[in-house]
Amino acid sequence: MNIFDDRLVRYFDLATQYYLIERVLGKNRADACHTHLAELNTYVPLHVLPHDKPLSCDELKHYQVVVLTQTSTDEQLKMGDYCHTHGIKFIVAETRGIFGQIFCDFGKQFEIVDVDGEQPLSAMISAINHDQQGIVTTLDEQRHGFEDDMIVTFSEVKGMSEVNGKEFKIKVYGPYTFGIGDTTAFAKYIRGGYVHQVKKPKLVDFKPITQAIKEPEVLIADFTKMEDNNTIHVAFHAYYEFEKRYGRTPQPWHVDDATKFMQVAQELNAAHYRFETLSENALRLFSSTAVGQLTPINGVIGGTAAQEVMKACSGKFTPIYQYFYFDCRECLPEKPFEKLNTAECTLNADSEAHLMRYKAQVAIFG
DSSP, rough: OOOOOOOOOOOHHHHHHHTGGGGGTTBHHHHHHHHHEEEEETTTTOOOOOOOOOOOOGTTTSSSEEOOOSOOOOOOOHHHHHHHHHHHHEEEEEEETTTTEEHHHHOOTTSSBBBOOOOOOEEEEEESSSSSEEEEEEOOOOOOOOOTEEEEESSSHHHHHHHBTTOEEEEETTEEEEESOOOOOOOOOOOOEEEEEOOOOOOEOOOOHHHHHTTTEOOOOTTGGGGGHHHHHHHHHHHHHHHHHHHHOOEEEEEEHHHHHHHHHHHHIIIOOOOOOHHHHHHHHHHHHHHHHHHHHHHHHHHHHHHHHHHHHBBBBBOOSEEEEOOGGGSSSSSSHHOOTTTSSSSSSSGGGGGGGGHHHHHHHO
16 A cells, blocks of 8 residues: 655644644654554555655556545546546545545446445245236235345245246335245246345446536435435535635635635536536635544545545445435534634744644634
8 A cells, every 4th residue: 555645744634644743843743643554554665755746647557446635626627537447446535624525436337346345135935926017025024125136046936936036126116025026927826935136246437526526426325415425525625616616625614705705605606517516605614614624524525535445456346326425514503604613723933832732623613
């Protein structure tokens, strides 16, 4: 495993990066934590790539999986398109304040050898209808657990013996019933039998980020916030556009910066995404907390991204298709725009030096 990072350790990094302390301020981040990271698993060789020049797309061709963090939209598009073209699995993991994002592109015809990692389901049969729907009823002692389009086979069925050993794609009608299609050509069911799930490899076509970014398909993390997914999608890219346009990041809980950020987001939406509406509240929260960092958010996004890497390498379990958004706005005080402001969430390096390590958390909570 190789790490590339051309940035230096700042106070903002200390709040959430376990291996960085004050005496490494100003040093390269990858160099500063290399030894500690390598100790996590001595069986995995870990190397730090030279960081005296930017990483080029051509240097990615030797890798199976590439994960980007803290990279601009332009870099994501450039490297993501290269990876898709060259069959390299590509992941973006990003956190901004109380918001987190993951994007996955595992290329064309990615094979999932086991969609859920569970043991194949089985159930005892009590009846099979002799009709065009072929309704199968299982014993009502336990739900069958099957889902639409699963493949099943049968064994030890008496009477309708034609179904034994044959595979069927099913349609679920209830917790104890499902259909296998027309059974009128078979003999009538008499008694007994078992139904077994047959796990088949599944092929999935991922869109390149250049296409997916305009038509995002999002894995829902919280159905109470699903209406904000499009807004958060635009906000992550508006952050880099704001930085490009004003030469800085939005200040914490700064009213004017939040207004400018919303304008940037609306312009991006009109030019590239064309979502019907964007949530003003979500955009203000994003702008107000974007420069901050929280360990739990980084843990959720980092841990989930690590699982996606394992899926990309093994083909086991269903990967995220293709965007995933997460936020923890519940941890903010009620009416945060009234209780928090820029002065409250910005530290003075002289009078509050003892708090500088927590600068990234102060930027969110004050």
